[in-house]
Amino acid sequence: xxxxxxxxxxxxxxxxxxxxxxxxxxxxxxxxxxxxxxxxxxxxxxxxxxxxxxxxxxxxxxxxxxxxxxxxxxxxxxxxxxxxxxxxxxxxxxxxxxxxxxxxxxxxxxxxxxxxxxxxxxxxxxxxxxxxxxxxxxxxxxxxxxxxxxxxxxxxxxxxxxxxxxxxxxxxxxxxxxxxxxxxxxxxxxxxxxxxxxxxxxxxxxxxxxxxxxxxxxxxxxxxxxxxxxxxxxxxxxxx
Numbered sequence: 001x002x003x004x005x006x007x008x009x010x011x012x013x014x015x016x017x018x019x020x021x022x023x024x025x026x027x028x029x030x031x032x033x034x035x036x037x038x039x040x041x042x043x044x045x046x047x048x049x050x051x052x053x054x055x056x057x058x059x060x061x062x063x064x065x066x067x068x069x070x071x072x073x074x075x076x077x078x079x080x081x082x083x084x085x086x087x088x089x090x091x092x093x094x095x096x097x098x099x100x101x102x103x104x105x106x107x108x109x110x111x112x113x114x115x116x117x118x119x120x121x122x123x124x125x126x127x128x129x130x131x132x133x134x135x136x137x138x139x140x141x142x143x144x145x146x147x148x149x150x151x152x153x154x155x156x157x158x159x160x161x162x163x164x165x166x167x168x169x170x171x172x173x174x175x176x177x178x179x180x181x182x183x184x185x186x187x188x189x190x191x192x193x194x195x196x197x198x199x200x201x202x203x204x205x206x207x208x209x210x211x212x213x214x215x216x217x218x219x220x221x222x223x224x225x226x227x228x229x230x231x232x233x234x235x236x237x238x239x240x
Contacts, residue, residue: 010047022076034088036071043074046082046100053087055106069106081118093130111148126176141193144176149236152179153187153205160193180215182236202230 007021010029019033022041027033031045034052045051052072069089074080078092081100086092089106096110099118104110108122111130116122118136126140129148134140141158160176175194179185183197186205197203198215207224216235218227232238 016052028082034072036088037074038071039074040076040078040094042077043080044078045080046084048082049080049084049086051080051086053085055087075112087124099136105142117154129181135187141176143174145178147179147181147183147199149182149240150179151184153185153189155188156185156191157189158191183213200230200235202234 006023007025007027009027012030013027014032016033016035016037018036020038022039022043024042025039026044028045028047030048032050034054037052051074055069072086072088073091075092075094075096077095079097081098081102083101084098085103087104087106090104091109092098093110093112093114095113096116098104098116101118102116102120104116104122105124107125110116110128113130114128114132116134117138120134120136120138120140122128122140123142125142126144128146129150131148132146132150134152135154137154138152138156139158140146141160143160144158158177160174177191177195177197179197180199182200185191185197185203186207188205189203189207189209191209195209196212198213198217200216201213202218203209203213203224204218204220204227207220208222209219210223213219216230218230219225220227
């Protein structure tokens with residue numbers, strides 16, 4: 001039994017079992033919403049998007065196990081673009097924007113008013129805080145933690161595997177990146193597994209980050225080294 005609440009929907013909408021819609025939702029054409037998904041009030045979902053997708057598991061997958069996932073949950077006022085895929089087990093906070101062709105995998109939580117840009121991939125079991133901006137084509141590796149008010153520029157790449165896909169030992173050491181409150185990453189930077197970017201730290205464009213970045217510092221280069229302090233007027237406390 002589905003609760004539709006006056007749903008405004010385009011052609012070829014597929015709704016699974018026990019899906020719940022809040023009020024005033026607008027759904028485009030060719031959208032698929034899987035069993036149990038919970039969608040809040042005033043949500044817009046554009047054409048060709050899939051919500052609540054099940055797992056895809058390769059026999060040699062390091063991350064994906066045979067588990068039962070809870071339904072996807074979409075908060076109030078969320079905007080979801082065209083061609084987006086959101087897996088079961090994802091929780092999207094209020095007023096989040098997920099742009100065209102982005103993907104959000106299982107076990108991901110995204111805080112209120114965060115922006116996920118076009119073509120961004122957020123892999124499984126990531127936590128993203130509120131009011132973050134993750135720009136187009138960024139790759140957020142599994143098991144990463146991004147705190148509130150962080151900025152990640154286009155084409156940033158993160159990693160969780162120091163063994164580069166070889167050796168069974170790697171399964172013991174998988175760890176994503178951590179970006180503390182207000183951390184910023186410049187365009188096309190690469191962050192290696194387990195790295196911690198401190199509060200209000202800044203990683204310059206094109207940097208290769210191989211060690212932790214202290215709070216309030218700027219790191220630049222290949223490999224990245226300390227360049228100086230983040231200017232006082234750029235600290236998060238002066239931008240809230």
